[in-house]
Amino acid sequence: MQSGKISKWFGLAGDVPVPSDFTGDGRAELAVYRNGTWYTFNLTNNQFNAVQFGLPTDKPVVGDYDGDGRADYTVYRNGVWYLLQSTQGFTAIQFGLPTDKLVPADYDGDGKTDLAVYRDGIWYLLRSQTGFTAFQFGIANNIPAPADYDGDGKADVAVFRSGNGTWYLLQSTAGFTGLAFRQNGDKPVPDQSRFWGI
Numbered sequence: 001m002q003s004g005k006i007s008k009w010f011g012l013a014g015d016v017p018v019p020s021d022f023t024g025d026g027r028a029e030l031a032v033y034r035n036g037t038w039y040t041f042n043l044t045n046n047q048f049n050a051v052q053f054g055l056p057t058d059k060p061v062v063g064d065y066d067g068d069g070r071a072d073y074t075v076y077r078n079g080v081w082y083l084l085q086s087t088q089g090f091t092a093i094q095f096g097l098p099t100d101k102l103v104p105a106d107y108d109g110d111g112k113t114d115l116a117v118y119r120d121g122i123w124y125l126l127r128s129q130t131g132f133t134a135f136q137f138g139i140a141n142n143i144p145a146p147a148d149y150d151g152d153g154k155a156d157v158a159v160f161r162s163g164n165g166t167w168y169l170l171q172s173t174a175g176f177t178g179l180a181f182r183q184n185g186d187k188p189v190p191d192q193s194r195f196w197g198i
Contacts, residue, residue, distance in 0.1 A: 150174035165182030166179065
């Protein structure tokens with residue numbers, strides 16, 4: 001095995017992978033969501049942890065919602081976000097519809113994950129600093145793939161159109177661009193499919 005590479009069994013078939021930094025050490029833990037329980041494994045100290053938060057039918061939407069550098073246990077259920085934040089504790093927020101595609105990210109660059117959903121080509125964002133906004137970018141069958149593509153510390157809205165293999169980006173600093181990049185069967189990375197099942 002090459003230096004720096006590891007192999008580790010962790011999880012079961014059907015688990016939802018949710019790797020993130022739950023401890024605040026700057027390194028992601030192996031993590032899966034299964035039937036309402038979060039299972040994490042710290043590769044640095046081999047520490048295993050299990051936290052019950054959510055229901056088997058919930059969608060896990062891990063992110064650092066309170067901005068303390070640690071991922072928060074968060075689930076989405078019928079248009080409601082249930083958050084167990086590492087610093088600010090429990091809260092529940094109604095935002096979205098049951099069928100929305102979930103696209104949480106830090107859209108205003110303050111270090112906090114913002115609630116966000118994608119519905120029929122419209123982005124609905126509830127940003128922690130700059131509040132609510134909604135705008136059209138994409139079409140209903142696009143795959144949303146937000147990330148900080150222009151490196152300014154803010155997540156950019158982006159969609160992947162699998163029919164023609166084109167990425168469309170609306171970057172917060174660098175503006176609009178489109179780029180063809182794919183092969184048949186590709187899914188976008190960063191891939192939000194774990195939030196809504198493709």
